[in-house]
Amino acid sequence: MNITKENIDALNAVVKVDIVAEDYKDKVTEVLNDYRKKANIPGFRKGHVPMGMVKKQYGKSVMIDEVNKLLQESLNKFLVEEKLDILGNPLPIVKDDFSWDTDQFSFEFELGLAPEFDVDLKGKNKIKEYKIVATDELIDKEVENIQTRYGKLIAQEVAEEHSNVTGTFVNEEKGINKKSTFLVNDLKGKKNEKKLIGAKAGDVIELDTKKLFEEDFKLQQVLGVSNEDAKDLDVKVTFTVEEVNKTELAELDQDLFDKLFADGSVKTVTELKDKIKEDAEKQFQQQADQQLLNAVTEHLIENTKFDLPETFLQKWLQTAGEKELTLDEAKEEYTKSEKGLRYQLIEGKIMKDNGINLEYAELLDYAKGFIKAQMAQFGNMNPEEEELNNIAGRVLSNQEEAQRLQTQLLSQKLLGFFKENMKFKSKEVSYEDFIKEVYK
Known part of the structure; x- marks a missing residue:
């Protein structure tokens, strides 16, 4: 067996593997002998089937199987021994005149080679590194949130700006029927707040879902709709008030601290x-x-x-996944994945060079x-x-x-x-x- 590599350019090469009968015939004979021992053919005792009959029935398929095994093992060993840094996998070059009706074979594979490059970590353009500080305003707000979580709920007759209102949102067309609780001042805009301020249990209020809350996630939460639906939801809902409460903030004392x-x-x-x-x-x-x-x-x-072996990688992507891609689909996939591949190579280079x-x-x-x-x-x-x-x-x-x-x-x-x-x-x-x- 003979394996040679020809460099097409810095990023592409072709490996040629020549296999002759001496490389695989002993293994083929060994496999056929094993078949002969186990074969159950009418008219012959087990283990006494003529070898000629075994060869006729299984010889070619066994030979093909063993040549392919030898080819794969030899190619992989060559890539390791030659320390070839390849991208993707070797691609077989299809020959129109190839035939299994012989005892000598020649196979060729395209290789995409990883580029050689240096990584400069001392570039002139400095990257911005943020130090995020907790402002007094943020801290004070979190203190109030803690006081609210550990505070007491006090029932109210009518809703005020800082009241918790519990009720049911309904819109039959969109299948909305959700009981929720929210703060009146969570609503976006004074117009919506005014509709709730002064409301009492039993009142039915009509609200527009568009711009009802500052954040989409809050609308999603109170209406029980998906995140996608909440983004563009623009319908009218009725809200039936069931409870109105106000939170009495917890005291900032040792009991709360503990x-x-x-x-x-x-x-x-x-x-x-x-x-x-x-x-x-x-x-x-x-x-x-x-x-x-x-x-x-x-x-x-x-x-x-x-540079990258772009043409090779596009061809490789055609057969790399579960579903075979057209060349145009592979080109599109390459465009999507090129940036990720480039960083993968850069990351690998940094790790290798710096242990x-x-x-x-x-x-x-x-x-x-x-x-x-x-x-x-x-x-x-x-x-x-x-x-x-x-x-x-x-x-x-x-x-x-x-x-x-x-x-x-x-x-x-x-x-x-x-x-x-x-x-x-x-x-x-x-x-x-x-x-x-x-x-x-």
């Missing part, structure tokens, strides 16, 4: 606000980190220039930390190590779940690497300004 923090770590309103600020900014940091990782990804894709990798022990520890945090939410603050190991083992045995955790952990490691090795423009913003700037 309900919130059982360890007694909060004894004053100032300490409560400090805790809220700390917790909020931890959550904000996760969002800021994700935004930074997204920005670095876009920056690297835009500023790391290299960034994931060990199973790291993934196991990460999974255990994730599980421990979930268990803490249900009151199990100190699970046994053996229990954590068993649960983590089961989680990681699920390939899909293991891949999800691996992706998260790798993102964390890469983000840490970028923070250490790249320079950013730091900007301190409120959460509201962060949302406006990043998701405008």
Whole structure:
């Protein structure tokens, strides 16, 4: 057997595999002998079927099977030994004059080669890194939310601006019949508020769903409709008032602090606000980190220039999925996936050049930390190590779940690497300004 590679250009090559009878005949004979031992053919005792009959019936199919096995094993071994960094999979070149009615075969495969390039982490254009701070206004609002959650409901005769109103929304045409509770001042606009202020149990009020609430999710919640329906819903609904209550805010005293923090770590309103600020900014940091990782990804894709074997990849995409694609469909798919492929190559280059990798022990520890945090939410603050190991083992045995955790952990490691090795423009913003700037 002989395998050779011919480079077409820097990104494309052809591998030729020549196979002769000596390469596969012993294996074919071995398989046919095994068939002969097991064959049940009328007129012959088991194991005594003439080899000529076995060859006639099975010889060609066995030969084809063994040649294909040898071809695949030899090609894979060649790619590994030659350390060829390929994209996609080798594509067989179909020959019109190919025939299995011979004992010598020649196969050719197209290869798409990964490009060689360098990644510059010290670019001139600095990426913006956000530090999101919890403003006094946000903290004060969260304090009021806490007081509301732990406050007392007091029945009212008529609704006021800050009343909780419970009732049923109905629109027969859209199949809406939903009992809900909401704050009067959650409604958008003074016109809608005025319709509710002064309302009492038994009153029936007609409302327009369009611009009823500031957020679509609130309309979805109170009407019991899908997110998609809530976006463009513009109908009239009747709202029958059933209850009107007002929340008497809980006192900011030690009793409330102990309900919130059982360890007694909060004894004053100032300490409560400090805790809220700390917790909020931890959550904000996760969002800021994700935004930074997204920005670095876009920056690297835009500023790391290299060519790809585009024609080869489009041909490969035609047969890579469950459904075969037309060339036009494959070109469209390539356009959609090109950016992701480019970052995959950039990420791989960064990891290889800087010794960034994931060990199973790291993934196991990460999974255990994730599980421990979930268990803490249900009151199990100190699970046994053996229990954590068993649960983590089961989680990681699920390939899909293991891949999800691996992706998260790798993102964390890469983000840490970028923070250490790249320079950013730091900007301190409120959460509201962060949302406006990043998701405008």
